[in-house]
Amino acid sequence: MEFIRGFSQRKTSEIHDILNQGVTGTVKINGCIHSIRDMGEFAFVVLRKSEGLVQCVYEDGISEINLKSLKEGMTVEVEGLLHEEERAPHGFEVRLRDIQILSSPQEGTMMPLPISKWKMNTSLESKLAYRPISLRNIRERAKFKIQEGIVRGFRDFLFSQNFTEIRTPKIVAGNAEGGANVFKLEYFGKKAFLAQSPQFYKQTMVGVYDRVFEAAPVFRAEKHNTTRHLNEYTSLDFEMGYINGFEDIMEMETELLRYVFTLLNDKYAKELKLLQITLPEIKDIPSIRFDEAKLMVSEKYDRKIKNPYDLEPEEEVLIGKCIKEEYDSDFVFITHYPSKKRPFYAMDDPADPKFTLSFDLLYKGMEITTGGQRIHDYDIQVEKMISRGMNPEDFTNFLMIHKHGMPPHGGLGIGLERLTMKLLDEQNVRETTLFPRDVSRLEP
């Protein structure tokens, strides 16, 4: 019988191994040939590795390699001497002795995009058409390390606050957000939908664990093809019980964002530097009522209020601008959205039921979060459903939680790709989505 014993001795080094052990002696290292620059008597063969680039130097007559046999896109294992070189990435280079070719790209092909350039200067359209290749560019892939860091921060912070991570179904029988923007599918002869949000399930799970979160895909069949909409995106959701008011949720989000920014500055400094992003400290976040914000912008910029029930994208931009100027904050909470525009599970403000105990968070003039307090009382929830012409019998499973007792609770959902987009000062949410899905894009 053979046995798998766990890790065996590694024969190759990673960049952090070299930096930890000191730049001296010979090294074996593998990677993908990112670029070759032939300088005559010597050549730079730059390897791309997960941690960054490694400069290897080919020297005529010393390296036991035929330089002509090398090609961008090959993966190789090289052996050579380590030398300090402050102009090289990470401050060292490898003077090549030997190269073993591990794999080769197809004979006769050219890279469709100049991925080894610092900036590819390529249209978003081309980058998306060749997504599997364009992501190999150092700056492109750095964006998604930042995105990884945001989700790590989200989870780590919520774990520290006694939240439980949950996994809720994406194939569902009904839709939480209402409206027609829902993908339908055939499910063994029954009609089913793709979940627009984990709303019902996360409320349900508050009844089980008091505080829960989920970072998972959601699906919206919206037809508008804008720079900020996706038909599939990652929603960072949390929901918490035993709240004293919806301010508790905004406080949790404020602390969460601080934690995420600190984690990025701490663990993703390399990528932030690469993308030339500076993350400021998050100070106290201004909070303004929906109606006051609308009025403020209308007066300050002499605009007519067209839609009294919702914020237009341009209004969001102006509110963000105004708050930035006056309070030097990239973030602003807008509270008390009109009941008419919020879902049936939103709790109305007892002081004025035309408004809800809800909020959006704007970041650099764009909505990245929607949240609020939910109805926990069975009779009130049923009444609100009926007042909207809904049939409570269609929601038996959801109403089960109110029927058998729910604490006062609320929560929020953060659009991960939008948050990443604003954080990285990108102009299109597709720039911060690995493989975007929109009205015209179903692949790659």
Add this chain to the structure above:
Amino acid sequence: MEFIRGFSQRKTSEIHDILNQGVTGTVKINGCIHSIRDMGEFAFVVLRKSEGLVQCVYEDGISEINLKSLKEGMTVEVEGLLHEEERAPHGFEVRLRDIQILSSPQEGTMMPLPISKWKMNTSLESKLAYRPISLRNIRERAKFKIQEGIVRGFRDFLFSQNFTEIRTPKIVAGNAEGGANVFKLEYFGKKAFLAQSPQFYKQTMVGVYDRVFEAAPVFRAEKHNTTRHLNEYTSLDFEMGYINGFEDIMEMETELLRYVFTLLNDKYAKELKLLQITLPEIKDIPSIRFDEAKLMVSEKYDRKIKNPYDLEPEEEVLIGKCIKEEYDSDFVFITHYPSKKRPFYAMDDPADPKFTLSFDLLYKGMEITTGGQRIHDYDIQVEKMISRGMNPEDFTNFLMIHKHGMPPHGGLGIGLERLTMKLLDEQNVRETTLFPRDVSRLEP
């Protein structure tokens, strides 16, 4: 302007606060009334909190409450005196002074299941029908804390091994695993599918980050309604480049499982104890070829080999039994599955192309992982597609990665719910799925 400043002072305590600060003085604590036991002159009012149960004691004439006004399912904030009491959960109880009712269940309802009992003694069918309520049972919810821990361990371990976390689309244009078991949906006039696995995307991302992982839902439209199949489940996927052979993947999984078991023993000891589960140390894992395993079981148990290309569930059980008896291991790797039964991206064994460089991992006689080395060479991949009657033009986006260079690579997928099921010695995978989706179950 108002500001959200972050956390304000909490007025209530959690169980860990009390244990940290010492069982003395008065305390305010909130929770859901889990059970009320009236003993005549006093009564036990047990609160359910995320961290566990809290025993509160109502005393006639001392507590300023009308006991009759309390009801299971109410959420409350209580004030009282802390007393050590070794028979109570966590070794303390709260002698009630005052109770404030935060919310009430619907008037006149009864709990549909005896959730406050240690064991509900209810059928799986009822537990699933009343899932939002049955999950409130202490033992039921403990299972999903264990599941949370498995995913935490999976991620934390892979982060420590320089893997990058990715998020790939679930709405896709083609299906990776082939076959008819795929959910179809209408996507703005085009045919689309729900992803059966992140296979193409995780291979793609190896070209970007060398090592990647994802923990996300996958969808299989399989019609069989067995105790081990779900139509939506969580797949724990990783994929790694620069491998020397598919043994590297099995080594990584062995270390991963050791890490997960250690983390569970360390951070989820309370839940393991509650469920009476002992997790043994994972020793070196036996590894046996597919054909040898089949022969071994056939000879040892005098069974006829019916299907030479795949393992029947009963064979998996017998292999598990045999390995447990002979090597005291709950795990066994089965390697070199027949090429015929593995997907088109699997790498054939150069020594005998009828077999693949692939494996399954069995845990207590059930397959919980499928993995292997993938083809990285463009020509070989195209050739294998053609030999299977597939049209390479249907896979242009996938083949882009081979065309422009891929390292030798491979990976695996672990079924989270199945792993949880075997770990907890459950008999049905629905027991370890929050809201299972099967042929007849689309809600709750």
